[in-house]
Amino acid sequence: MIPGDPVVLALLVAGSASLAVMLGVTATRPLTASSTETLSFIGLSTGATTWAWAYALQLSATTLPAKVAYSNLLWLGIATLGASWPLFALTVAGYRHRLTPARVIPLVAVPAAAGLLVVTNPAHGLMFASTELVSGAGRVRVDATPGVGFLVFFLYSTALNVAVLAALALGTRRASGTTRVRRALVFCAGVLPFASGLVGLFTTGDAPLLDPTPLLFSLTAVITGVAVTRYRLLDSVSMVRTRVIGEFPDPVFVVDADDTVRLYNDAAARVFEVEPRAPAAAERVFAAYPAVGRRLLDRDPDAGTDHVEVEVPVRDGDRGGRRNRTFDVVRTGLSEADARVLVFRDVTDRKRAEEYTQVLNRLLRHDLRNDASIISGQLGLLEECLADGDTAGAERAIATIDKRADGLLSLSEQARAVDSMAADERETHQLGRVVSARREQLVAEYPNAVFDIDLPPEPVRVSGVSALPSALDNLIENALEHADSDRPYVSVTVTTADDRAEVRIADEGPHIPSADRDVLTGEPAALERASGLGLWLAHEIIAESGGTVSVHTREPRGNEVSLTLPLADRETKSERAVTA
Numbered sequence: 001m002i003p004g005d006p007v008v009l010a011l012l013v014a015g016s017a018s019l020a021v022m023l024g025v026t027a028t029r030p031l032t033a034s035s036t037e038t039l040s041f042i043g044l045s046t047g048a049t050t051w052a053w054a055y056a057l058q059l060s061a062t063t064l065p066a067k068v069a070y071s072n073l074l075w076l077g078i079a080t081l082g083a084s085w086p087l088f089a090l091t092v093a094g095y096r097h098r099l100t101p102a103r104v105i106p107l108v109a110v111p112a113a114a115g116l117l118v119v120t121n122p123a124h125g126l127m128f129a130s131t132e133l134v135s136g137a138g139r140v141r142v143d144a145t146p147g148v149g150f151l152v153f154f155l156y157s158t159a160l161n162v163a164v165l166a167a168l169a170l171g172t173r174r175a176s177g178t179t180r181v182r183r184a185l186v187f188c189a190g191v192l193p194f195a196s197g198l199v200g201l202f203t204t205g206d207a208p209l210l211d212p213t214p215l216l217f218s219l220t221a222v223i224t225g226v227a228v229t230r231y232r233l234l235d236s237v238s239m240v241r242t243r244v245i246g247e248f249p250d251p252v253f254v255v256d257a258d259d260t261v262r263l264y265n266d267a268a269a270r271v272f273e274v275e276p277r278a279p280a281a282a283e284r285v286f287a288a289y290p291a292v293g294r295r296l297l298d299r300d301p302d303a304g305t306d307h308v309e310v311e312v313p314v315r316d317g318d319r320g321g322r323r324n325r326t327f328d329v330v331r332t333g334l335s336e337a338d339a340r341v342l343v344f345r346d347v348t349d350r351k352r353a354e355e356y357t358q359v360l361n362r363l364l365r366h367d368l369r370n371d372a373s374i375i376s377g378q379l380g381l382l383e384e385c386l387a388d389g390d391t392a393g394a395e396r397a398i399a400t401i402d403k404r405a406d407g408l409l410s411l412s413e414q415a416r417a418v419d420s421m422a423a424d425e426r427e428t429h430q431l432g433r434v435v436s437a438r439r440e441q442l443v444a445e446y447p448n449a450v451f452d453i454d455l456p457p458e459p460v461r462v463s464g465v466s467a468l469p470s471a472l473d474n475l476i477e478n479a480l481e482h483a484d485s486d487r488p489y490v491s492v493t494v495t496t497a498d499d500r501a502e503v504r505i506a507d508e509g510p511h512i513p514s515a516d517r518d519v520l521t522g523e524p525a526a527l528e529r530a531s532g533l534g535l536w537l538a539h540e541i542i543a544e545s546g547g548t549v550s551v552h553t554r555e556p557r558g559n560e561v562s563l564t565l566p567l568a569d570r571e572t573k574s575e576r577a578v579t580a
Contacts, residue, residue: 008056014218015052018045021225037096037258040088045221047081050074051214058142064133067142072119074214079115081217082157083108085190088224089164092186093171096257107160114153126150161194189223192216251327251344253285259297261285262339271314271344289313296329296342305332309347323546326351375404427468428568431460431494431501434469438476439492446480452491460494462501462565464545471541472503474534475561479507499567506560517551520561 022045025038054074061067086107090099114127121127126149134143146154165187172183193216251268255261259282264274274285286293292310307328314325330343378397385393432455439451462468479490485508493504512520519535522543539549547565554560 005059008059010215011052011056011059014215015049015056018048018052018218018221021045021222022049025225037088037091037256038260040084040091041221041224043080043084044088044224047077047079047084048214048217048221050077051081052077052218055211055214062140064131064142067133067140068131071142071144075115075118077214079111082111082114086160086164089168089186089190091258092183092224093164093167094175094183094257095167095171110153110156114149117149121147127153161190165190165194185226186224189220193220248343250346253342255282255297255340255342257339259283268344272312273315296331297340305330307331312344375401378404426463427466428461429464429468431455431462431503431565434472435492435494435503438469438473441473442476442480446488448487449480449483450487450489452489454491454493456494456496460496460501461568462545463568464547464565465541467537467541468545468565471538472505474538475505475563478534478538479505479509479559479561482512483507483509485509496567500564501567502562502564504560504562506554506558508554508558510557511553512551512559520549520551522549 022042025041025045051074054070054077058067058070058074061070087099087104090096117124117127126147128150129145129147131142131144133140168183168187168190172180172187175183193213196212196216248265249267251271252263252265253261253268254263261280261282264272264285268274272285273288282293282297283290286296289312292312295310296308307330310327310329311324312327314323325346325348327344328347330341330345332341332343333339334341378400382394382397382401385391385397435453435455439453442449443451476490476492480488483489489508491504491506493506495502495504516535520539522539542549542563542565545565547563549561549563552560552562
């Protein structure tokens with residue numbers, strides 16, 4: 001080596017610059033398995049640094065074993081860069097969604113295999129048929145005769161680079177604004193070393209050749225580092241913050257193309273209980289909701305705007321535990337920032353109100369009209385019986401009218417319960433008082449029934465909608481109404497465990513039909529097949545109270561309906577016992 005050799009110094013400086021840019025990028029962007037662009041950029045920079053420094057050491061060495069050793073290190077850099085560059089470039093070009101494991105593995109495996117073949121070349125000679133030292137122009141260099149493996153790897157690399165640069169060119173042409181600038185920078189950064197490598201390979205002459213490719217790849221790392229930071233981080237964050245975030249009441253996330261969450265607002269932090277601060281990998285932000293994250297993030301920033309409806313289990317501070325909330329997610333691709341904006345609109349209450357409106361329509365259009373029609377007909381029949389002196393017929397008509405009038409009263413109570421659920425009126429209920437009050441009322445209506453009530457010694461207070469006692473009433477009365485015994489039996493047991501109360505209602509009657517069981521457990525579309533609205537109301541009231549319902553059949557006869565409810569943290573002013 002000539003003292004103060006400017007080529008060696010240039011290589012050392014270039015490698016150091018590449019390393020410095022890589023450290024600067026990783027300091028501003030999270031390092032996670034999902035950050036394809038960041039990880040591939042780190043590989044690209046590490047490969048460029050290793051190649052430049054190893055080449056500088058090889059030029060400085062004077063013996064063949066030393067030069068071969070540094071050549072092996074140099075090829076380690078080439079292999080790392082060869083695996084990272086296509087992944088980085090394709091991600092920047094907008095093809096991250098196409099980088100499936102089946103495609104990524106060959107892109108990484110081929111350069112790794114080439115590097116391994118170089119290290120083990122003395123055993124097989126596939127990469128280099130021979131190596132020797134030659135001197136010229138004041139330098140000693142290694143003259144290597146390419147082997148079959150080298151030629152295959154060269155052809156593969158050339159074809160791959162042409163395809164990658166073509167993808168970058170196409171992505172640049174399709175983009176606009178900052179994204180076009182960023183992709184154009186990466187395209188130019190890739191063309192320079194590729195063209196230099198081709199020129200150097202086919203240049204002949206007596207003078208020893210100096211390969212400028214590692215210098216240019218170090219420059220590539222610097223340019224792409226600028227593209228990663230200046231033309232992604234600063235622009236997308238500032239632009240989206242001013243456009244969307246602000247004081248927006250709905251949860252909002254800004255996600256880059258490499259699935260890095262750049263921004264989220266206070267509503268997002270509150271609803272999704274986000275712990276890591278932005279920037280953070282999306283897989284960490286949505287760690288508690290993996291299915292939601294996968295569905296939302298499969299999105300090309302160039303694909304415009306669409307809507308996705310998702311169910312998110314959100315912590316319910318008032319009711320305890322988690323409840324599924326329905327969100328209409330507006331996904332907007334910002335091609336100029338190469339980012340996606342996710343805006344979550346909570347439509348749970350709207351969809352619930354629509355469902356309750358449909359139920360009220362059924363009450364008015366079908367059940368109410370049917371009862372009113374029967375009463376009208378029976379009144380006409382009663383008038384005829386009274387005119388004819390048919391006492392028995394008149395009594396039957398009066399009994400039918402009385403039964404249908406009770407039905408109308410029941411419909412009125414059900415409509416009030418539906419309306420109260422839509423208003424989401426909440427209270428604290430003392431289960432012992434509620435069950436005892438129901439028992440007293442039902443004993444008067446079913447004097448032959450046998451009630452077995454098992455309550456804990458301490459009061460059990462639960463949080464629920466104001467119609468919760470009506471749900472318990474429906475479940476107990478359902479067991480009595482469908483009993484086929486002269487002395488129907490019903491047991492009600494109340495227990496507590498952790499932060500939940502459990503109420504078990506058991507009977508000895510016929511098994512509950514499957515359609516009614518489906519209604520009780522909340523199966524979709526089961527209401528149309530059910531025998532009435534009472535069980536549907538019971539399920540909806542319990543669900544709105546943050547509870548669950550399960551149904552078990554007992555053999556040879558009988559059923560057990562088990563429901564759980566969240567315990568109230570403390571008594572509130574609205575606590576009351578419903579005793580009527």
